Amino acid sequence: MNNSGKYLQSRLSNISRILPRIAVAATLLTGSGTILLSGSDAALAEAPPGGRIGYVLTNRMYAVYETDESVQCPDGLNLGPRELFAKRFPDDGTKRTVVETQLKLEGENWHSNAEENLVAPYREPQGNISYGLNLDGQTGPNDFQSPDGEDGIDNQFYRVVGCTNNYMKAGSLRHFVNVFMVQYNSNRWVFELTGVDDLTNDDEVTLTTYRGRDPLLADATGEGYIPGGTQRIDMRWGKEFIMQIQGKIVDGILTTEPIEHIKVPASSTFNTNGYESYLGLRFQLALTPKAAKGTMAGFMDIDKFRHWRNTTWSTHHQSYGQESASSMYSALHRHADGYPDAVTGQNTAISMAQEVTFVQTYIMHPSEKTNQVAAASLN
Amino acid sequence: MHLFVITLVRRTMVYLLVAATLVGCSESGPAEPETQGAQPRMRLVTTDQYVNTLMYVFGSSVHTQGEFSPAERTEGLLANGAAVAGVSASLLEQFQRTAASVAAQVVDEGHRHYLIPCKPASEDAADNVCATEFLSKTGRLLFGRALNDAEITAYVASAETAAESLEDFYRGLATALEGMLISPDFLFVLENAEPDPRTPGKLRLDAYSVASRLSYFFWNASPDAELLDAAESGELQTEDGLARAVDRMLASPRLDSGMRAFFDDMFAFDDFNTLSKDPLIYPTFTSVTAVAAREQTLRTVINHLINNEEDYRDLFTTRSTFISPELAVLYDMPAPSGWTPYTFPPDSLRAGLLTHVSFLALHAHPGRSSPTLRGKALRELLLCQHVPPPPPDVDFSVIMDANAHYPTQRERVAAHLENPSCAGCHRVTDPTGLSLENFNGEGRVRLRENNVLIDATGDLDGVKFENVVGLGQALRNNTALPACLVQRLYSYGSGGPTGAQDNQLLEYFNERFAAGGYRLPNLLRTIGLSESFSRVKDGWSPAPMEPEPDVDNSPEQHIASNTHNAEPTVQSVEGVKK
DSSP, X not given: OOSOOHHHHHHHHTSOOOOOOOOOOOOOOTTSSXXXXXXXXXXXXXXXXXXXXXXXXXXXXXXOOOOOHHHHSTTOOOOOHHHHHHHHSOSSSOOOOTTTTHHXXXXXXXXXXXXXXXXXXXXXXXXXXXXXXXXXSOOOTTOBBOTXXXXXXXXXXHHHHTTOGGGSTTSXXXXXXXXXXXXXXXXXEEEEEESOSOSSOEEEEEEEEEEBOSOOOBOTTSSSBOSSEEEEBXXXXXXXXXXXXXXXXXXXEEEEOOEEEEXXXXXXXXXXXXXXXXXEEEEEEEEOSSEEEEEEEEEEEHHHHHHHHHHHSOHHHHHHTTOOHHHHHHHHHHHOOEEEOTTTOOEEEEEEEEEEEEEEEEEEOTTOOHHHHHHHHOO | OHHHHHHHHHHHHHHHHHHHHHHHHHXXXXXXXXXXXXXXXXXXXXXXXXXXXXXXXXXTTSOOOSOOOOOXXXXXXXXXXXXXXXXXXXXXXXXXXXXXXXXXXXXXXXXXXXXXXXXXXXXXXXXXXXXXXXXXXXXXXXXXXXXXXXXHHXXXXXXXXXXXXXXXHHHHHHHHHHHHHTSHHHHEEEOOEEEOTTSTTOEEEOHHHHXXXXXXXXXXXXXXXXXXXXXXXXXXXXXXXXXXXXXXXXXSTHXXXXXXXXXXXXXXXXXXXXXXXXXXXXXXXXXXXXXXXXXXXXXXXXXXXXXXXXXXXXXXXXXXXEEOHHHHTTTTSOOOSSOEEEEOOTTSSOOSGGGSHHHHHHTSOSSSOOHHHHHHHIIIXXXXXXXXXXXXXXXXXXXXXXXXXXXXXXXXXXXXXXXXXXXXXXXXXHHHHGGGTTBOTTSOBOSEETTEEOXXXXXXXXXXXXXXXXXXXXXXXXXXXXXXXXXXXXXXXHTSOOOGGGHHHHXXXXXXXXXXXXXXXXXXXHHHHSHHHHEEOTTOOOOOOOOOOXXXXXXXXXXXXXXXXXXXXXXXXXXXXX
């Protein structure tokens, strides 16, 4: 993308406004064909029962391509709050107050800070390989190439966090994001595909996102999650998470249109009722009757991202992964590549991608009873 | 509360109706045969009985912890094993730990104001008046009988000594209560005999023992105050009084808990405590699944037999059950949070208890199904037939050979039939077990094994069928099915295995069960009101008391030497039975 973002904004404006459809009618196959196959891949080419299938999110993380660290981050990884504090306020006998030190840094989390960058220049990944999707259909000078060789990958967030421990495989963010997702039912994010004639190839399917209400089911090893659970839809407090978009399935890969604006439930420590906000989010997922795995990519409003990070992830937790909110905020502004401000022309959002894994789940709408959904789930 | 009242009223009406029906039956049906009776028994309480009793006495906010060591399964029931159980040092330690915890909770600031019926003159000192009131009332409910003066004196002295030493009335009281909770009078169900005035020369259980036997049979807990009142007044030893007590107990919500305990025992569900599946082969079968599978069947049984008063035999064909989200995964269907009533579609393979995950997963190997284990369980648990263990020199190599080309279990187990030493038993187990092959080792439906269509035809005592639905129907119509329930139930209620001498009596119960439409409450009432239920074998006398060591003269020694029964030493119970 050419850092203008105008193309995308124009394209999104052409997408019809999406109104959440609350109830999806179930086709009830009462009593017919009641012997189930166990969701084997043999059923891949078949239509799911009633033309509908649900999936629940079990794992996600920002897509950060990693290679030899000395090549990717030749100057090393970024310094976090603790390291920066030690550099800025060395133990040299100078008397400093809490206001002049700790509280000053806490305040700076909400502002760009040139001083910090002077102490430790922000480090960004080298090279032009990154995971992600081509969000604008173009190939610009700042775009990446995917590891598979696809050009035009838009993932400028990778420029921001590609040398920050928290976002890399060894960082703690991946662990905690997924721990909190499992731990708090308020983080349950599901989607339902409807109008599916064939789970391998279908010109048009409808994807609707919801917040679920039920826990994930761990498998017998305790390491994974099993398909076949049930999620009741949160229609009381979860309406803001309901969005609907069209997509198509080609050779088992679901690709959707972008959703203009979507919230994803993302509570953190102590179940703070948070969410993440994305613009132009779309999915590219490999589907099976048991799982959906792949990428979701779009844009993040950088001010909303900063707010989410600082309100759900304290300095204490950011320090685990050497993540400095104030340093990162400067970098976010530098690499923002979408949604220009109407007045200033400055981009307000940054492209990003996340790796996501969902497992199949039965979705129960409020109007549905167990026997109804069960009957509809039987082929 | 509203639901509770409705249920209670409904149940009471149902049991009055049952009682009226049975009165009619008794006029036209066969008379109860004379039986020689059984010996009064002394049984160790189970974990559930211990927990239930404490919950009924102190309320559900007093928590018990842990699981006591189980008894050995004897003649199909753990309850029979409990009748010959002793208490090891480690088991006594478990009891003591639980007793200390419960006693501390009862007297803590959150409970004392409603569990202790009086306030001490001072919380820092002993108060024998208040201690006497609490310990005599509580002891009556725990021991299932009124404490005699010597016992009360000993427990109050124990509380007094501890209170003075600790300068705390409530902690002193807790010490005495802890002593009650590890007393043989509480840990063992004790039965005593007396001459039967209605049948001179014969013995019967005394009134407390009748109350105890009924209560553990119907409720799986010690008698409540009303039942003890009936025992103390002599009402329980009259026909009308006994009938009133039995009908009240059958109408009580506690019956659910009592019958859950019985069927958990009869179906050998204690095996769930050690059940495991290979997580690589069956990743969806977890410990949570196992708990849910056990619960599903017990819920189904109680709803079918107690709430709906339906025919016992129909449990093996009914498509009505309950489902939970964890279990629904194995049924390939959705289910909302909690337990939801569910009816399997009329043409599904799921019909009856045999097709529940509980039966299918429990009687299978960790990594594969087992027609033999399933067939054996069907014979032994449901039909009360005995299948001998495999001979010691059995050759499993053919079965276990991974390279052998046997696409389905039918071909694999057929190899057994080629070996004469195996064939005898496998002809009994496999024709039924093979009909359950449409379910894999975790109980999930499958139509094929190794891409070969599974042949689920079978045979039960000459009745042939096409698949598991036919097996359920054949089992339902097998006369051994209700007869097995009768045998197990009587054995469970009377506290010991039945023998050849009980055949006539069991036949009488079978006839009454059939005449009552195979309704469980009818059968429970018949057994509870029968002469044989409280008849004691001629010539029985209590075992001689073991001499007590002359250690000291402490209040604890007084307690031990003044217990109601002569037998209750906690070292061995077997001697009592001889």
